[in-house]
Amino acid sequence: MVEAINLALDHAMKKDPDVVLLGEDIGVNGGVFRATQGLRDKYGLKRVMDTPLAETLIAGISVGMAAQGLKPVAEIQFMGFIFPAMEQLICHAARMRNRTRGRLTSPMVVRAPFGGGIHAPEHHSESTEALFAHIPGLRVVIPSSPVRAYGLLRSAINEPDPVLFLEPKRIYRAVKQEVSENTALLPLDKCFTLKEGNDLTLISWGASVSETLQASKTLEQYGVSVEVIDVATIKPLDMETILTSVRKTGRCVIIHEACRSFGVGAEIAAEIACEALMDLKAPIERVTGYDTTMPYYRMEDHYLPQPDDIIKASLKTLAYH
Template sequence: MSNQATINSGISSGDNSGDSPAISMVEAINLALHRAMLDDDDVILLGEDVATNGGVFRATVGLKEKFGVKRVIDTPLAENMIAGLAVGMAAQGLKPIAEIQFMGFIFPSMEHIVCHAARLRNRTRGRLSCPLVIRAPYGGGIHAPEHHSESTEALFAHIPGLRVVIPSSPQRAYGLLLAAIRNPDPVIFLEPKRIYRSQNQRVEDNAQALPLDTCFTLREGNDISLISWGAMIKETLEAADQLAEEGIHCEVIDVATISPLDRETILASVGKTGHCVIIHEAPLNGSVGSEIASLLASEALLDLRAPVARVGGYDTVMPYFRLEDQYMPQTDHIIDAVKRTLEFE
């Protein structure tokens, strides 16, 4: 795994070389959907406003015109129906990609995702699989109402049979979404909407998927490991840049697939640095960060030279926009956590 992580660091660092146009994450998602539908007639898109309007964030714009209404389907405002229909399609050989308009609306679909999609392979002893992708914009930072700003990825990471994937850049969004679509089992693909359009990268439409279940090493360092995913990678890299000016060299790990975890890359990084800060937007209680901290406590205790620190959201409902910045972890919070961890000795 360590060799793979080293290779991945090259393609994950935001390299803008090549002749491909620089595009945003939401455009990279659209590009991956277009590529998947070109390559496989079994790929079907469905969800609220995904066809005629191209989605709330325009992730599916132009796809109805290219592939028609039989493959890009506007549904009623009924998440329970969307998930149930997608599970049925997947069980019968199609490859549905169902969009839940905002992650805060995903709860009516939990019955089908948890009780059927995640269990279908096990329930049928491998006779049936469920090649289903559930896409959902998630997270705060865009001044949306509370139900549009939640980070509840830990709910799905707890469910056996589900993969949970969160991209943090246009390049990784393209490659990871293609991998999710080609995967024979259900994938929850969570798109951090705060960075939908905040960064442009050159993305070649080469149909090349990135590996699932693998962390990406975005920056190598020997002093401390910063472990994060999704939109918080932006602040994590900013913190690493500022700390480098003070002579503190951070290793930055993008978890990318939060379930199942790439335990080997995380353990190898902390084994090298001896210090760790875990950064995420979701509340700290019962979080994926808690699981990573538990992993380090049980399998890397003798490598650690200080307690593992966590920087995350508060254990409260996401506030309205006036207090949103006070809720969201900031670059300064990460820097403070790093310095406290390094001063422990």
């Protein structure tokens, strides 16, 4: 995935001279995870800019650049460091179109590695996507594979409004797929049906899609026909795809590694209950992280949803009559 992101940035910069990159250590070092490696040498200091350790500055400069016709792609080193940038993202980037009655927009992307699973210290493993999904005017996109990372990032850069592009870092180098300049751009605001089935719908996004797919294979060995949906864009939600699947299967499990309370999974469950209650054959199950700070590495696997957790919740909903 990290190489797919590098390719997406490279191809976008080659196609459009208005695309510029900025962030901490993204130039000389290529970023902590090397997502921008080699791009400064290729495009120069004016288009790949190392910044001070100042997230407020990074977001604020991006808003100004975007308002004046550039297409900045800013990197926040870890999602746990994004909070100083929230004032700029929420009060300015997300409101620019509304504030100027459409005269100005914010064609900017903010990239941030997020989620647990790499044995990182404090503030390096947060999954706080729900905070930003609550903000009108701000898209929140989360890829789950190299092909989707490439296609969604290219589309995000082309978007005239701000996009928060969250990259699940524990699968940066865990999944391999063929990606090239000819790889298709993918639509934002759409879920992807990764596997079709009739008995049960599994819904997830980001790194947890990997465990969800693993669980689906085991369930199929039990004779269960499983449909797997990758939400991909959590704001705005493509509820049409989700509702179509749940109306077909009648049973649903939602999986995410963020805290359980007030999360995106709760919003999806509420929408299903509102729009497809009479199609449900069992209560909706959620497999999530806990309402605690992400623990240090010894407890990470206990915190993160595992395939066995998903299988257990799936069997529970399948057994309900």
